[in-house]
Amino acid sequence: AQKVTQAQTEISVVEKEDVTLDCVYETRDTTYYLFWYKQPPSGELVFLIRRNSFDEQNEISGRYSWNFQKSTSSFNFTITASQVVDSAVYFCALSEAFTHAGKSTFGDGTTLTVKP
């Protein structure tokens, strides 16, 4: 069975601080996909990144960066110079390969609050 653990339930930072959201996953599959989503108060999940299990390269997109380490089954997400607009619930998710992203297993999310 697949499992995603986001140990940090809530994080609060002051604007311009860097913050890292942790994600640890469990799967028996050798091929799988990992995702991060942002859920603002409006409720709509916003896709941030998809990474397949064969690609351990770190990725940077503006202020966002992701660190995938297969050896520790972790896929952590860092926001650099946080802004108030980054306040939201962030979810890490895991999906089997060769299926559509539909059957994804989500963690319980980390609520990030960025204070001015």
Add this chain to the structure above:
Amino acid sequence: DAGVTQSPTHLIKTRGQQVTLRCSPKSGHDTVSWYQQALGQGPQFIFQYYEEEERQRGNFPDRFSGHQFPNYSSELNVNALLLGDSALYLCASSLNGQGSVGEQFFGPGTRLTVL
């Protein structure tokens, strides 16, 4: 280009009643997945529809059923509602990638309250 739309936005029902939620996928998408998100938790996969058939199903009882129409829109039906069915129901659409895992686009959700 319209994204994923869901209706209604909010719904209040009483125990034992039945409910139907609706979803229209993003233009060009042919696969619809439904998720249940209880307060303070991550979304849980209910089922996925492709080519008008249920292709995958999560750990949900038969009270949860669905349908996909030829225009790819979808319905989620829940019978004999329980208090525990109160949640945000999210619809996500994607494009069948012949084995590849595509990006999902989520709708704003339907907030169901069961009294």
